[in-house]
Amino acid sequence: MTEGMGASAPGPGPAPTAAGSHTIFQHVPHPRIAARRTHRPAKTTDEQVGPNAKIGVFITTVVGTMWAAYIFTLLALVSFPSAIQSGDKIIIVAWIAQ
Secondary structure, eight states, X not given: OOTTOSTTOOOSSOOBOTTSOBOSOOXXXXXXXXXXXXXXXXXXXXXXXXXXXXXXXXXXXXXXXXXXXXXXXXXXXXXXXXXXXXXXXXXXXXXXXX
């Protein structure tokens, strides 16, 4: 056996617990977690400065919903019959591409 490798040698091994067994991993929470509990993440409504910002937040809130997707789908379907009736392949491809 080599020198210094006895059972009582201190080392970087697992730390003993109160029950005497050894733990493999000791969790140390990151300091940013405690800071995030006091300061919540920023939201778009927190930064409203004037009427332009309020309009911008309103538009992005409305357009980011499924109702906006339904409206845009209906708008596209309104132009579908005229695209088919034209018979022009470029117009039909352009309608599909939208």
